[in-house]
Amino acid sequence: MYQQAKRLYKLALCPVLMLLSLLSTGAWATEGNPQRWQTNMTPGVTEVGAKIYDLHMFVFWVCVVVGIIVFGVMFYSVFAYRKERHEEPATFHENTKLEIAWTVVPFLLLIVMAVPATSTLIEIYDTDDAELDVLITGYQWKWKYEYINPEGDNVSFFSNLLTDKAEIGNTEAKGSNYLIEVDEPLVIPVDTKVRFLVTANDVLHAWWVPALAVKRDAIPGFINEAWTKPTETGVYRGQCAELCGRDHGFMPIVVNVVEEPEYKAWMATKQAEAAEIKKLMAQTFSMDELVERGKGIYNRSCMACHGANGEGGVGKPIANSPIATGEVTAHIDVLVNGVPGSAMQAFGGQLNDVDLAAVVTYTRNAFGNNMGDKVQPIDVYNFKKGQ
Amino acid sequence: MGAHGPAKGLTRWLTTTNHKDIGSMYLWFSFAMFLLGGSFAMIIRAELFQPGLQIVEPEFFNQMTTMHGLVMVFGAIMPAFVGLANWMIPMMIGAPDMALPRMNNWSFWILPPTFLLLASTLFMEGGGPNFGWTFYAPLSTTYAPPSVTFFIFAVHAMGISSIMGSINIIATVVNMRAPGMTYMKMPMFVWTWLITAFLLVAVMPVLAGAVTMMLMDIHFGTSFFSAAGGGDPVLFQHVFWFFGHPEVYIIILPAFGVVSEVIPTFSRKPLFGYASMVYATASIAFLSFIVWAHHMYTVGLPIAGELFFMYATMLIAVPTAAKVFNWITTMFKGSITLETPMLFAIAKVFLFTVGGFSGLMLAIAPADFQYHDSYFVVAHFHYTMVAGAIFALSSAVYYWLPKWTGKMYNETMGKVHFWVSFIGFNLTFFPQHFVGLAGMPRRIPDYNLMFADFNMMSSIGAFIYGSSQLLFLFNIVRTITHGKPVNDDKVWDGATTLEWTVPSPAPYHTFSTPPEVK
Numbered sequence: 001m002y003q004q005a006k007r008l009y010k011l012a013l014c015p016v017l018m019l020l021s022l023l024s025t026g027a028w029a030t031e032g033n034p035q036r037w038q039t040n041m042t043p044g045v046t047e048v049g050a051k052i053y054d055l056h057m058f059v060f061w062v063c064v065v066v067g068i069i070v071f072g073v074m075f076y077s078v079f080a081y082r083k084e085r086h087e088e089p090a091t092f093h094e095n096t097k098l099e100i101a102w103t104v105v106p107f108l109l110l111i112v113m114a115v116p117a118t119s120t121l122i123e124i125y126d127t128d129d130a131e132l133d134v135l136i137t138g139y140q141w142k143w144k145y146e147y148i149n150p151e152g153d154n155v156s157f158f159s160n161l162l163t164d165k166a167e168i169g170n171t172e173a174k175g176s177n178y179l180i181e182v183d184e185p186l187v188i189p190v191d192t193k194v195r196f197l198v199t200a201n202d203v204l205h206a207w208w209v210p211a212l213a214v215k216r217d218a219i220p221g222f223i224n225e226a227w228t229k230p231t232e233t234g235v236y237r238g239q240c241a242e243l244c245g246r247d248h249g250f251m252p253i254v255v256n257v258v259e260e261p262e263y264k265a266w267m268a269t270k271q272a273e274a275a276e277i278k279k280l281m282a283q284t285f286s287m288d289e290l291v292e293r294g295k296g297i298y299n300r301s302c303m304a305c306h307g308a309n310g311e312g313g314v315g316k317p318i319a320n321s322p323i324a325t326g327e328v329t330a331h332i333d334v335l336v337n338g339v340p341g342s343a344m345q346a347f348g349g350q351l352n353d354v355d356l357a358a359v360v361t362y363t364r365n366a367f368g369n370n371m372g373d374k375v376q377p378i379d380v381y382n383f384k385k386g387q
Numbered sequence: 388m389g390a391h392g393p394a395k396g397l398t399r400w401l402t403t404t405n406h407k408d409i410g411s412m413y414l415w416f417s418f419a420m421f422l423l424g425g426s427f428a429m430i431i432r433a434e435l436f437q438p439g440l441q442i443v444e445p446e447f448f449n450q451m452t453t454m455h456g457l458v459m460v461f462g463a464i465m466p467a468f469v470g471l472a473n474w475m476i477p478m479m480i481g482a483p484d485m486a487l488p489r490m491n492n493w494s495f496w497i498l499p500p501t502f503l504l505l506a507s508t509l510f511m512e513g514g515g516p517n518f519g520w521t522f523y524a525p526l527s528t529t530y531a532p533p534s535v536t537f538f539i540f541a542v543h544a545m546g547i548s549s550i551m552g553s554i555n556i557i558a559t560v561v562n563m564r565a566p567g568m569t570y571m572k573m574p575m576f577v578w579t580w581l582i583t584a585f586l587l588v589a590v591m592p593v594l595a596g597a598v599t600m601m602l603m604d605i606h607f608g609t610s611f612f613s614a615a616g617g618g619d620p621v622l623f624q625h626v627f628w629f630f631g632h633p634e635v636y637i638i639i640l641p642a643f644g645v646v647s648e649v650i651p652t653f654s655r656k657p658l659f660g661y662a663s664m665v666y667a668t669a670s671i672a673f674l675s676f677i678v679w680a681h682h683m684y685t686v687g688l689p690i691a692g693e694l695f696f697m698y699a700t701m702l703i704a705v706p707t708a709a710k711v712f713n714w715i716t717t718m719f720k721g722s723i724t725l726e727t728p729m730l731f732a733i734a735k736v737f738l739f740t741v742g743g744f745s746g747l748m749l750a751i752a753p754a755d756f757q758y759h760d761s762y763f764v765v766a767h768f769h770y771t772m773v774a775g776a777i778f779a780l781s782s783a784v785y786y787w788l789p790k791w792t793g794k795m796y797n798e799t800m801g802k803v804h805f806w807v808s809f810i811g812f813n814l815t816f817f818p819q820h821f822v823g824l825a826g827m828p829r830r831i832p833d834y835n836l837m838f839a840d841f842n843m844m845s846s847i848g849a850f851i852y853g854s855s856q857l858l859f860l861f862n863i864v865r866t867i868t869h870g871k872p873v874n875d876d877k878v879w880d881g882a883t884t885l886e887w888t889v890p891s892p893a894p895y896h897t898f899s900t901p902p903e904v905k
Binding site: 051 | 438439440441445446449517518519523525526529530613614615619620621654655656657658659660661662663685686687690693694697698701702704705708709711712715716718719720721722723724725733736737740741744747748751752753754756757759760761820821824825826827828830831832833834835836837838840841
């Protein structure tokens with residue numbers, strides 16, 4: 001019997017040792033981004049994140065200790081009071097003192113947990129005195145970042161999944177940032193309290209970056225607040241955390257935390273870019289210029305639904321479509337306002353007027369469509385103004 | 388047996404008002420749904436076996452996660468416990484049948500067409516429900532596929548069935564107890580079901596309200612859940628979880644009842660702390676109404692609300708812990724044998740407690756900002772739902788199968804089923820804690836390479852767990868067709884409740900004259 005018990009004990013120890021070894025090696029996360037064989041939460045690169053981590057570990061260890069005692073008694077009973085060893089069962093069935101004790105002790109333990117939890121929560125909710133405000137808007141299936149600038153124009157851009165379709169379809173090797181890479185990351189300065197104003201354009205989303213210890217639901221029509229103050233520069237990755245439809249798994253978040261001067265330089269380029277677009281809006285383009293620009297926009301924003309050759313897919317075909325070969329104003333209308341109740345989104349707020357003009361022109365003159373007409377930024381501008 | 392035997396042929400099952408027939412139909416129906424919901428889970432795990440999209444499109448993947456949840460919760464677990472209630476409650480309280488037998492027939496027969504309707508949405512244009520089993524607006528309203536209307540109708544029908552079933556249980560327990568069977572003498576299984584039935588009557592109409600508001604938003608131009616029309620998408624979540632949180636206790640309380648029967652029987656010792664068990668169950672039921680927003684810590688509740696829901700949620704640990712201590716103290720100094728029902732009951736206590744620990748962690752609101760909607764949550768609720776409820780159901784089936792059929796199941800096969808389930812289950816869900824903590828969101832069809840190892844483990848575990856259920860099915864069928872007749876009507880020497888005083892198999896009508904309970 002003893003031998004058998006010893007063997008069992010060894011067997012039971014195997015997974016425990018495996019677990020402990022997992023926890024003690026590099027798997028114990030120290031970096032902000034997911035690691036292979038990572039088994040635990042990241043403390044991240046913020047003070048709040050570290051506090052959350054400590055709280056998580058504290059409750060975890062309380063559970064482990066309680067678990068060892070409770071399961072210890074349970075497995076001891078299963079072993080020691082087996083019928084062949086313990087023929088005559090005891091008959092007791094209540095003990096008021098014991099029952100009061102095991103009601104009061106857990107209650108006290110809970111109070112011990114509630115105290116640090118309350119103070120950390122209060123800190124998470126303290127969004128005052130932020131030095132930078134960023135409006136985050138969730139779209140199906142991308143994020144828009146808008147830097148609120150009290151003394152001038154806001155800077156805004158969309159952040160799309162960068163991973164190649166071929167990698168997702170397994171025809172190409174997957175990179176190490178597979179599905180957690182974007183074309184344009186959010187850039188914020190280090191050691192600065194940044195407030196995020198989180199909302200959504202269509203359905204619910206949730207903006208989650210573990211290393212920054214931020215997760216907030218993005219709710220259409222409402223603005224939620226969250227904040228972070230990273231203490232280390234680096235690239236931190238996260239994903240949408242609220243089911244938002246087909247490509248919920250394909251709208252990652254990348255935050256580039258940089259030194260203040262680098263942030264300022266980056267901001268200056270973004271502002272220059274915005275000024276450039278403003279200038280372009282007043283220009284008249286040639287057919288070739290529009291088509292070339294439109295092709296780039298089409299491949300980035302339209303191809304996923306309408307196909308590489310305008311043959312359609314989730315979206316309707318563009319080749320020979322009554323819209324792309326019909327009246328120009330109606331064509332612009334579909335792009336600017338979308339088609340309610342269908343997968344066609346309103347691109348009026350997502351693309352600038354130059355890009356809209358280019359992509360309308362391109363689709364009227366590609367995939368066998370041969371309308372020969374041009375749309376200029378001013379046409380889009382006038383359309384938007386007139387509606 | 389009595390003057391009235393069962394009718395012959397198909398009409399017996401269509402028109403029956405006998406609690407045993409209806410109980411059997413509920414159990415078989417739920418097993419069929421368990422296999423259906425399980426096969427959806429197999430598709431999910433097959434897609435997640437490796438990074439990249441291999442088997443299904445994201446759109447279909449979302450339909451699978453949604454249907455898996457709906458079918459398991461409403462089609463498998465809930466009807467299975469109603470089946471047990473039908474079979475066992477009258478026999479446990481010494482009643483001849485359920486109080487409202489015709490309504491009983493109807494509440495069962497609503498279910499098969501309802502689930503046929505729900506499953507048929509998968510073949511409709513635009514696909515089936517793809518917005519998660521929690522169907523948050525506006526993904527489930529403005530952005531839903533057209534089949535959502537059928538889904539709403541199905542939810543209404545399930546709700547009607549559940550409400551009728553629970554009214555029946557309340558009426559039976561309140562009015563039909565044998566003389567001498569006072570409330571505080573009722574078996575724990577009856578107590579937990581009585582409390583569950585009250586929960587169901589209270590919250591199923593709330594769910595009906597939620598889906599009705601959806602229907603209005605979709606078809607009749609209202610804006611309950613749309614900010615553009617003056618509504619609020621978060622309102623949906625409040626209403627849903629006001630139903631949804633009691634719902635998880637609706638699932639788990641009868642499971643508590645089952646282990647409270649099985650553990651004393653195989654420990655050959657009375658249940659420790661019977662009275663405190665009853666009070667603990669009632670307190671859990673009460674608390675379940677005031678904790679709903681802990682599912683919504685990240686929606687932007689005011690801090691006072693957040694703190695209230697955190698404290699109330701943590702409080703649930705107290706009565707739940709008391710129950711676990713009671714079960715363990717029942718085993719302490721008992722005379723224990725480890726037949727299959729006992730193995731499943733012990734594993735349920737063990738694994739449910741693990742799920743309780745992660746539940747306590749999730750209750751801590753600041754930490755939930757990291758856990759929320761990650762695989763950590765998926766791991767947590769499968770520890771409570773699968774190990775907590777399904778393991779208890781397996782335990783109950785092995786425990787009462789000899790009473791139902793008069794034949795003994797194959798013990799070796801039962802034990803194999805247990806160990807394979809136990810290993811498969813843990814291999815599936817334990818690694819999900821890790822990927823969740825490492826940052827993997829739930830409900831995604833594809834993931835970063837860093838999550839690949841644990842996901843592969845999880846999928847292998849799921850295939851093992853899934854196939855072990857076929858062994859379960861085989862064992863049950865084999866018992867019915869080839870099982871050895873039981874030697875003794877009592878079957879288990881440690882059993883004490885009334886159902887073990889009637890012959891095995893239990894006759895078509897039991898307790899035509901009420902037994903005397905001392």
